[in-house]
Amino acid sequence: MEHRDDRTFRAKRPSPGAILLGLIPFAASCFSVPLWDRVYPMVLGLPFNFFWLISWLLLTPLCMWGAYWLETHRASELGRKDGGTP
Amino acid sequence: MSSTVVALTIIFAIVAAGSLIGFLAGSHHKMDLEQWIVGGRGFGLLLVWLLMAGEIYTTFTFLGASGWASSRGAPVLYIIGYTCLAYVVSFYFLPELWEAGRRYRLQTQGDFFQVRYHSKYLTAFVALLGMTCIIPYLQLQITGLGIIVEVASFGVIHRTPAMAISFAVVAGFVSTSGIRGVAWVSVLKDLVLFFAAVFVGVAVPYIYFGGIGPMFAAVARAKPSHLVMPGATTNLGHAWYVSTVLLCAFGFYMWPQFFGASFAAKSGDTLRRNAIVMPLYIITMPLMFFVGLAALLVLPGLANGDLSMLMIVRRTFPPWFLGVIGGAGALTAMVPAAILMLTAASLFAKNLCRPILAPGMTDEQVGKLAKITVLAITCAALASAIFSSTTLVGLLLLGYAGVAQFFPGVVLGLYSKRATTSGVFAGMLTGVLVAVFLIFTKHDPIMGLNAGFIALCFNFAVTGVVSLLTSTGESGFLPDLISSPALQPQDNREQE
Numbered sequence: 001m002e003h004r005d006d007r008t009f010r011a012k013r014p015s016p017g018a019i020l021l022g023l024i025p026f027a028a029s030c031f032s033v034p035l036w037d038r039v040y041p042m043v044l045g046l047p048f049n050f051f052w053l054i055s056w057l058l059l060t061p062l063c064m065w066g067a068y069w070l071e072t073h074r075a076s077e078l079g080r081k082d083g084g085t086p
Numbered sequence: 087m088s089s090t091v092v093a094l095t096i097i098f099a100i101v102a103a104g105s106l107i108g109f110l111a112g113s114h115h116k117m118d119l120e121q122w123i124v125g126g127r128g129f130g131l132l133l134v135w136l137l138m139a140g141e142i143y144t145t146f147t148f149l150g151a152s153g154w155a156s157s158r159g160a161p162v163l164y165i166i167g168y169t170c171l172a173y174v175v176s177f178y179f180l181p182e183l184w185e186a187g188r189r190y191r192l193q194t195q196g197d198f199f200q201v202r203y204h205s206k207y208l209t210a211f212v213a214l215l216g217m218t219c220i221i222p223y224l225q226l227q228i229t230g231l232g233i234i235v236e237v238a239s240f241g242v243i244h245r246t247p248a249m250a251i252s253f254a255v256v257a258g259f260v261s262t263s264g265i266r267g268v269a270w271v272s273v274l275k276d277l278v279l280f281f282a283a284v285f286v287g288v289a290v291p292y293i294y295f296g297g298i299g300p301m302f303a304a305v306a307r308a309k310p311s312h313l314v315m316p317g318a319t320t321n322l323g324h325a326w327y328v329s330t331v332l333l334c335a336f337g338f339y340m341w342p343q344f345f346g347a348s349f350a351a352k353s354g355d356t357l358r359r360n361a362i363v364m365p366l367y368i369i370t371m372p373l374m375f376f377v378g379l380a381a382l383l384v385l386p387g388l389a390n391g392d393l394s395m396l397m398i399v400r401r402t403f404p405p406w407f408l409g410v411i412g413g414a415g416a417l418t419a420m421v422p423a424a425i426l427m428l429t430a431a432s433l434f435a436k437n438l439c440r441p442i443l444a445p446g447m448t449d450e451q452v453g454k455l456a457k458i459t460v461l462a463i464t465c466a467a468l469a470s471a472i473f474s475s476t477t478l479v480g481l482l483l484l485g486y487a488g489v490a491q492f493f494p495g496v497v498l499g500l501y502s503k504r505a506t507t508s509g510v511f512a513g514m515l516t517g518v519l520v521a522v523f524l525i526f527t528k529h530d531p532i533m534g535l536n537a538g539f540i541a542l543c544f545n546f547a548v549t550g551v552v553s554l555l556t557s558t559g560e561s562g563f564l565p566d567l568i569s570s571p572a573l574q575p576q577d578n579r580e581q582e
Contacts, residue, residue: 008562009189011182011500022174029167030331033324037160039306039313045299047306047313053166054372057365060170064177064362071358 018067025060089405093238096409108271143279145230145419150478155378157391159317167331170365172338177361181354195345196437202499203507206441213437216342219488224467226481227419237396238412256423268424275417282414287373290380329539337490343429431456487538491517494549504557513549517541
C-alpha cells in the first residue's frame with residue numbers, strides 16, 4: 001500500500017488485475033491486427049475488420065467496467081476515503 | 087446559380103444561429119482571459135463534458151474520416167482503434183491527474199509541469215510546444231470550413247477566399263461568444279451532426295447500393311484491396327496501424343485543451359466512469375467511413391478525398407440539404423477552433439508570458455498580448471492551410487506526433503519519484519527533434535512505423551536514462567509559489 005503524505009502528492013498505482021483488464025482491448029483492437037484485418041467472412045454485411053473493431057467499441061466498456069469494479073473493491077478493502085472511490 | 091444561393095444561405099443561417107446562441111449564452115459572462123483561465127474549475131460539469139465528448143464530432147470526423155476512407159481505405163480504421171483505447175488509457179491516469187489538479191489548483195497543462203518539475207523553462211517549453219501543436223489542429227478546422235464553403239458554392243468561391251472567409255467567421259465567433267456560449271453551441275452542433283451523420287451514413291449506401299451490406303459487397307468486388315490495410319497506400323500497413331494507434335491513444339489527453347478540461351471535472355471518479363462509457367460515443371464514426379466508401383464508387387476520380395462527404399451529399403440531395411450538412415459541418419469547425427484559440431491564449435498568458443517574458447505585466451497587458459499571440463497563431467494556421475495540401479487526417483497526425491511527447495513527463499511524473507526535470511526536458515526535446523526531423527524530411531512512416539511513435543520511444547528512453555542518472559530518488563510535487571503565490575496546496579481530506 002502506498003502512502004500519501006501531506007506534503008507531496010503521489011499517484012495511486014492501479015491493481016494488476018485492473019491493468020490486465022485494460023490490456024484486453026489493447027490486445028484485441030491493436031496488437032492483433034494481422035489476425036482480424038480481412039474482408040471475409042463478412043458479418044452483418046460488414047467486412048470482418050470493420051465488424052471486429054465496431055464490436056470492440058461495445059466490448060471495451062465491459063472490460064473497463066470490470067476494472068472499475070476491481071479498483072473500487074480494492075479501495076474499499078483498504079479503507080480508503082480519497083479519490084477513485086464513489 | 088440558384089442552388090448556390092440556397093445552399094450558402096442555409097449555411098449562413100445555421101452559422102448565424104450558432105453565433106447568436108453563443109452570443110446570448112455568453113453575453114452575461116464577459117469573455118476576457120480571466121474568465122477562461124480562472125473560470126476553469128467553476129465551469130459547469132455538464133458543459134465541460136459536452137465540450138470534451140464533443141471532440142469526436144469535429145471537422146476531422148465529418149470530412150477527414152470520410153475523406154480517408156475514400157482516398158486511403160482500411161487504414162482509416164485506426165481512428166476507431168485509437169479513440170477507443172485513448173479512453174482506456176485515461177481510465178488509469180486521468181483520475182490521478184485530477185487529484186493532483188485539485189491539490190495544487192492546476193488550470194493548464196503548463197501548471198502541471200510547473201508543480202511537478204519546478205522549472206519555469208520546462209513549463210514555458212511545454213506551453214510553447216502545446217501552442218505549436220495547436221496550429222495544425224486549427225489549420226484542420228480552417229481547411230474544413232474552406233472545403234464546405236467551396237463545395238456549397240458549387241465552386242463559385244475558390245478555396246483560398248473560402249478559407250479567408252472561414253477565418254473571419256471563426257474570429258468573429260470567438261470574439262462575440264463567451265466560453266459558456268461556445269459550450270452551448272457545442273450542444274447544438276453535436277445534435278445536428280449526430281442526426282446528419284446517421285441520416286447520410288445510412289441513406290447514401292441505401293440510395294446507391296440498396297443498403298450497407300450490398301455497398302460493401304460492391305466495394306469488395308470492385309476494389310478488394312481497399313478494404314484491408316494498407317488499402318490504397320503502400321506504406322500504411324499493420325505496423326503503421328499498431329504504432330499510430332498507440333501514439334494517438336497515449337497522445338489523446340495530452341492535447342492541452344483536454345488536459346486542462348479534465349481539471350474541471352467534479353471528481354476523479356466522474357472521469358473514471360466517463361472513461362468506461364466513452365467508447366459508445368464513437369459508434370457514429372463507422373457511418374462516416376460508409377459515406378467515404380460509397381463516394382469511392384459513386385464519384386470515381388475524386389482528386390481530394392476530403393471532399394467526398396460534401397460532394398456525395400451535393401450529388402444526391404437537394405441544395406437545401408447540402409446547406410444543412412454544410413452548416414452542421416461549419417459549426418463542427420467553429421467550436422473546436424474557438425476552444426483551441428482560448429487554450430492557446432491561456433497557455434501563453436499563464437505559463438509563458440507571465441513567468442518568463444514579463445513578470446511585472448498587469449493582467450490587462452497580458453490579456454492584450456495573449457490576444458495578439460492567438461491572432462498570430464491563427465494567421466499561421468491560415469497561411470499553412472493556404473499553402474499545404476496535407477489531408478485533414480494527415481494534419482491531425484502531425485499534431486499528435488507533437489502532443490504525445492508530453493506523455494512520458496506526465497505519466498512518469500505522476501507515478502515515479504525518479505522522473506527528474508532534466509530527464510523529462512531531455513526526453514521531450516529529443517522526441518520533438520526526432521519527430522520534426524522524420525516528418526519534415528518525409529520519412530513518415532519510417533520502416534512501416536509512424537514517425538511520431540518512433541519519436542515517443544526515443545523520448546521515453548532518454549527520459550528514463552537521464553532521470554536515472556540525475557535522480558536523487560525523491561523528486562515530487564511542490565506547490566507553485568512563483569506564478570500564483572496566493573495559492574497554497576489545498577488541504578487533503580486525509581490530513582484531517
